[in-house]
Amino acid sequence: MLLVEKLQTRRQGRTFEFSLQLQPGEIGLLLGRSGSGKSTLLELLAGFLPASSGVLSADGQNIAHLPPAQRPFTMLFQQNNLFEHLTVYQNIALGLRPDLKLSLQEQQTLQLAAERLQIADLLTRRPGSLSGGQQQRVALARCLVRRKPYLLLDEPFSALDPALRQEMMQEVRQLATEQHIGVLLVSHQPQEAKDQADWLGFIDDGQLKFTAPVSTLQQPPTAEFAAYLGMSSLG
Structure with missing residues (x-):
């Protein structure tokens, strides 16, 4: 389980504070206005931003002091960061080895990920x-081969x-369920919560205001969330 308790950081003169729990196999969807702190939370978890206080643990182990490469996270951005001069195979292989020299087992891992995501016939393309x-x-296959x-x-x-x-x-839903991966998804699409996520969190003014199971959100729990949605429910 991922446990975040009053995890704080400062950025551009603002204080951000977050608390949440994420179980393996769960999808938590994070909503909020632009600049509210959604991406800041992910960067804080991944180690790209330093924490000033709070608790960050995974499976009972404190990970707040670990550098990004040693944390149990893989991060995927809107910009997929694929390298145009490399083949699909090589782009995925970067998730395993920067020198692209894969062992036989690693090659098999890559092939399985490509087949899982229906891109096995694209491996030689750019x-x-x-x-x-x-x-x-x-880009998602490259995340999966890292097996975080x-x-x-x-x-x-x-x-x-x-x-x-x-x-x-x-x-993503199938991968989370089958491979027991905990997923935090930042999105501007509330419908994705209703369709795929297990719980929803609303970030406003640098704080995670609430998290709640999607099944219980027939009505927005706060006026701020209702204003964000511009509607009276998620339906």
Whole structure:
């Protein structure tokens, strides 16, 4: 389990504070206005921002002092950060070894991830020849081969059309369930919470105001969240 208790950081003169729990296999969806602190939370967890106080532990182990590479997170951004001069195979392989010299077992791991995400027939191509959905599958495969227990998604599918976005969310749901991966997803799409997430959190003014199971959110629990949604319910 990922445990975050009053984890604080300062950025551009503002104080941010977050508390949450994430179980393996769960998807938590984080909503909030631009600049509210959603990406700051993910960067704080991943170790890209230093924490000034609070608790950050994974499976009972304190990880707040660990550098990013040693933390149990993989992070996927809206910009998929694929290298245009490398093949799909090589881009995924970077998740295993920066020198691209994979062992036989690592090659098999890569192949399985590619097959799982239906891109096994694209391994010799370069990112520039792929559609947006295919590129995001490649980026997600690179995350999966790292086999970290927690996946941080910072609006990775927002540039895709609604049908592709829904398809990618279904892939994430299956991966979370089958591989017991805990997922934190930043999004501007409340419907994704109703369709795929286990719980929803609302971030406002640098704080995680509440988390609640999606099944209980028939009505917005706060006036601020209702104003954000611009509606009376998630339905």
